[in-house]
Amino acid sequence: MSEMLLSTGGPPSAEAVAAAWHRVQLARHPARPRTLDLVPRIFSDFTELHGDRGFRDDPALVGGPALLDARPVMVIGHQKGSDTESNIFRNFGSAHPEGFRKAQRLMRLAEKLRIPVVTFLDTAGAFPGPAAEERGQAQAIASSVKLMTGLRVPIVVAIVGEGGSGGALAIGVGDVVLALENAVYAVISPEGCAAILWRSPEAAPQAAAAMRMTAADQLALGVVDQVIEEPGDGAHADHDATARRLKAAIGAALDRLAEASPEALLANRYARLRSIGLVREAQLPVGEPEPATLFERLGQLLNLPGAQRRPAGTGWSGDDEDESEGGA
């Protein structure tokens, strides 16, 4: 991996900011096809299953078994609304912990039946309110991610709208990750990033550009495997054509994955996740002390001359830098 995957030097240009922000707006377009718009256009015999078997059914996340042509699959996706009323019902596509626990229940069913999982990502993020905290939002996301890293069936992920942070990743770990052309994927919303790093939510477009949220950037980073071109002005203009293109890509990905044994699938998924990120390894000066030999340690204990001094147990002051474990 190169030193800087997406180079610049200096802040993004005004054109780059405008272009990134335009994509964010398309990804959030009110007429953009949602999971339940896409599912009947791509699959047949879909039955939505409800509830996490623990607390309640979360309408912000939907799923159930369906057929892709003749092949049974488990479909899971975030669900936004299309108007105010449906958005309130769907909590704007921001799931509570029970939504992610429902997803896990459906994934376990897929594993039991040895059918692949197909997920659709379209959320601003997991819901961050007090009720979500109380029911363990972080734990729900973490356990969902863990389940997906070890699930013994193929997983195809399609980012179709907003891929918002942990709430997206909770159903976003897969063997193949597809993205629609105007979908975006980010570690935090551009507004949230702007509030923290620019100290002003108005800097959201700058943050969007800096975070490289677009599908094309995600492809360059190796996070996304394939970008699917949207018809005309964008997916909102033609749901049918969007679904057709998505279906072809999902089908092709499932065909490729169908050959692999569960062991090969898991090994590849592990290798994929382990390779993500940019890590450099600096050459450290050799001869770093390792007080590991019996002589040295006895020397420390008995304060023999020439032995390295035993690290003081009481060196609590926040800034002392003189011990060896700092890695400097």
Next chain:
Amino acid sequence: MRVKFPFTRRTAAPADAWTKCPDCEQQIFNKQLERNLRVCPNCAHHFRLGVRERIGLLLDAGSFVERDAGLESGDPLGFHDQRPYPDRLEASRIKTGLRDAAVWGIGSIERRRVAIGLFDFRFMGGSMGSVVGEKIARCFEGALAERIPAIVVSASGGARMQEGTLSLLQLAKTTAPLVRLDAAGIPYISVLTDPTTGGVFASFASLGDVVIAEPRALIGFAGARVASGTVGEEMPEGFQRSEFLLEHGFVDLVTPRAELRATIARLLRTLRVPSDVEAGDGRAKGPIGVLSGIAERLGGVVGERIGIDVEARGRGDAPGEGSSR
């Protein structure tokens, strides 16, 4: 007439000799604070600890050997907000003497060998980018390779924004090895300290076989700014605190700092790595497995450290435990 001595006599303590407790606002003499493990003697507020202090608190003296100390972050996005990301990294390196916000290595607790990862909140808020994720993943993989328990002490605001989705994907990268630890019967203890939020809490930190929190630590999914900005609702008082998480079933123990080492040591005596046969993971028992089995039966630690952990005796917080296996 005053006699002037040829050396200066301290008339007032220097300003940096005292620390004001952010909770009870009492002025604490720094030496007293340090003696008390950086816990306020008045109200038991737990001040944050750096990596070195945490190692001194938890591990047998001199037992820690850092691994992968040379890993450091690049700038994969060419990220530039008010300042370029590399400048922020450099400032944190100078401030902390660390290369990034986490360190991992091998050490021992009451002579039991563990793989341990530790966060330092002073380094860019303990945020997790590629390097932090890599170190945590290698910590778990190290525990797996040596068949020793894993411990991670978290203190983090979450995923590092400056590495974008590469940071987000570290949630999955650090979580994936846990599936392998489960299959191999390797216990993992997660220690949550103030603060543990966002992507770190939403990944490996939530997933310990045992989760321990320090008292009154801020622990939650959404930071205050995210929550009030998105929901328009302030988090009620006491939400996202250790005691709240204990009550709601998301942590096992809230343990004061003074008892943390003894508590982990006690757990390690019961949460043992099963022998290969018991684990049933299909691994053939090779010479290494036999050796480590013998070492465990002898009550020592595995590998080259057998029998040389003489310093553990000096800690005195668990008399006689060293040979109790």
